[in-house]
Amino acid sequence: MSPTTLWHNHASVPSKNDEILGLLAQLVEALSDPATLLSPESRILAMNRPARAMAGLGPGDDLPETCWEMWRRGFCPCPPGDPGCPVPEALHTGKAVTVLRKDVVRGVERDIEVRAAPVAMGNGDHVAVIHIQRVLSDTVLNEVLAQARDEWEATADAVPDMIFLSSHGDLVVRCNQAARKFLGLPFSEVIGKNLRELLRQAGVEGVDQWNGDNAQLYGSNPRLVLELHRYATSPARSVTGNVVVLRDVTHLRRLEKLATSMDLMNNLGHVVSFVRHEIGNPANAIKTALTVLTENWDSFDNEKRLAYIARSLADIGRLQDLLHQLRSFTFFEVTAPEPTALGPLLEHLTAMIAHDMEARSIRFGCSVAEAGDCWVLADAKALQQVVLSIAANSIEAMEGRPSPCIRLDCKIDGPDVRISLEDNGKGIPADELALVFLPLYTTKDSGTGLGLYLARTMVTRMGGTIEMRSQPNRQTVVEIVLPRIPTGERHPDSSR
Template sequence: MPRMQTAKVSLPATNRRPAKVDDMFYRHLVSSLRTGVLAITRDGLLAVINDIAYRSLGLAPRAGDLGRHFTEVLGDCPEVISILQSAFDTDDLPNRAELRLRHTGKSIGYSLSRIYDDQGHAHGATLFFKDLTQVEVLEERERLRDRLATLGEMAAAIAHEVKNPLASIEVMAGVLRRQFRDTDDAREQLDDIIKEAKMANAIVVEVLEYVRPIQIQPERVSLGDVLTESLALAEGKIPRGGIHFDVTINPDVPDIVADAHQLRQLFANLIANAFEAMNGKGRVSVRASLVQGDVEPLDGKHALPASVCVELKDDGPGISADDLERVFSPFFTTKPQGTGLGLAIVRKMVNAHDGRIHASSAPGRGTTFTVTLPVSPIRQFPLLMETPDGPNSRR
């Protein structure tokens, strides 16, 4: 059996010392932290403070802050001064505590710790903290969403319970009207009951429509067909009278993938809204054009989908600047018998299609609603099955 040979490997001995990190590295470390850092010596002199600390505390950086007593630098923050003053008085230092700055109203989350030297003596104290104001805003938005969701469920339940009695009132009033056909006063009063019951029912229907989630059923849609059908729906709501209505669709506008039923209702609401504002005279013009997708600004590589822009313009009385800011808010209306939900529902439908809607107006200059819808949906929806006769549509 052959002898195994071994080889000795010698490594040169070195007396290399660990590389010394200069003070600039530690300065950059502190300034790069995403939290506020504030440190004081045992004598109360300010040793460290970074830019985020200044911003979070609402203080302006001043030359010569380092080396001054922390109470002089933090004069506008008595809450922070009180915390630092207790740093050497108790062993129960706060960890993940919160405070609110009176002079700014900001909410601050913080942790306080001591700095010890090699002999274990307290050499100073450090305060790490973070501005929680934005977190509070997000939490409040979440709570608001929960409250609105609960309110929506309540509204849907109430509307459902009210809808059936209203239908009964309308039917019974109609029966009584036929029985009292020879009594003018009774017939007029019953006509009023039927009218008010229908209006109340319309409000209930709109409330249900607003609070219910929209289920998109996409299909290939011709914008020209949708606008033609929307006009017919609008005329069924509001008499057109002598209003001129014209539609211009640029030749390059393609069919879009969208929910045809929702689009018909969306544009019918906008057209009816224009008719109601114009009192039977004037002009409503609709123009549709193709907008090519821009390059995604995040990476400069991916193109956003092309979209179709539909402008609906009327030469009615216009909307004041104050009202224009609230025109899409639910239950806001300037009409004596309006519910204030029509345009809120329109915006909800546009958002469900990943689109945008904008209103521009001025008193005496008419109003323009601009709806922009992607040619293809940004989110992936299951496309309705197509048959040899064309796509299935809810018409």
């Protein structure tokens, strides 16, 4: 059987592939199921006898030229442009793709298994696609469904997370054993029901607020914390819809709260130790000075009396400074994050920092253009305070350094935005990096030890993170990472 007798439009076939296509045509002809050889552009090159018969073609009839004509003749179950057609996905992935379709021919509904197998040259270029159809009898169909059920039970039913397959209308197509156990319903009472309504009946709270692909829901009895993730199935498959995964994260959240509490206790212990030390020293000094002054009032002259009083007043001043520090400790405790335009905020900060740098003869560079149309969920005043506090630390680190330089950058990184402040100051030793965010920890003689602690507290309450990297005598980088707000979720009246 020669290639010229098999493909209808021989001029469209590159001559160098004639031999390969001829062999493929012979392979197609030898198949017992209806099979068609297609070009990568979906032009029909060859059809075997079962395919011709299925399409109603006689031995001398010309082949249809395109897949559209095949569909029009009732041979192909996939209409033109159908996202369920396996051919485009097979060409895209380079792998065979199989889908199950339902088709109606002459008023009779039939189940069809459609397979598309791409054929590529050694350089990866596809030369053809073998398109095979198999009409499934009840026996074969039951075998296919049984195999699918076994595969599902071996995978999804073995997973502790709740898994639902749903249509785009949230109607449950299938669910695993963990899902049925959580709902307390048999399989027959779950299939075909609305997933949101099933979750409500199971006492899950927060279903009405579930709009996106990720959500946190709560169970009322017992009190559960559930993470929900929804994934859309491939549009190139025969069934389109969603895979919804519900994960019980109650224990994980408890561990997180425990870790937060332990961190709070460690910080509180650090604060108490600091306050005890800072109050104890001046308080003891005041007590000693006043005791000596009282016992020796008559024997001391006025100059000596005034000296003891001045010493006590200096220690009282130290206590006043401590109270001022503790006031700063709680000043930014409450933040009010809201959709904030990052571009204008960073432009304002850049102008403020640049003016201060110029006055101190520090070279300042910045690159914040990427923040132009970027929005974040932030407290504008608190974020400004954070950046200015970090800049102040960088300025102090410049003291005595040759060619001092500070740089402010803003970069978009997928769903996040990264704001970094870099300086070439004296840096911080590795053993101190783990301590810099502790409250009241400082390596400076005049420092309060609150700046970076407050910065971390405020950034965390905005849903972000802050980290520091440093190389002694070379550079220090402080990076703030905040989640971006998608365009559709920005507040229309917010300009901050």
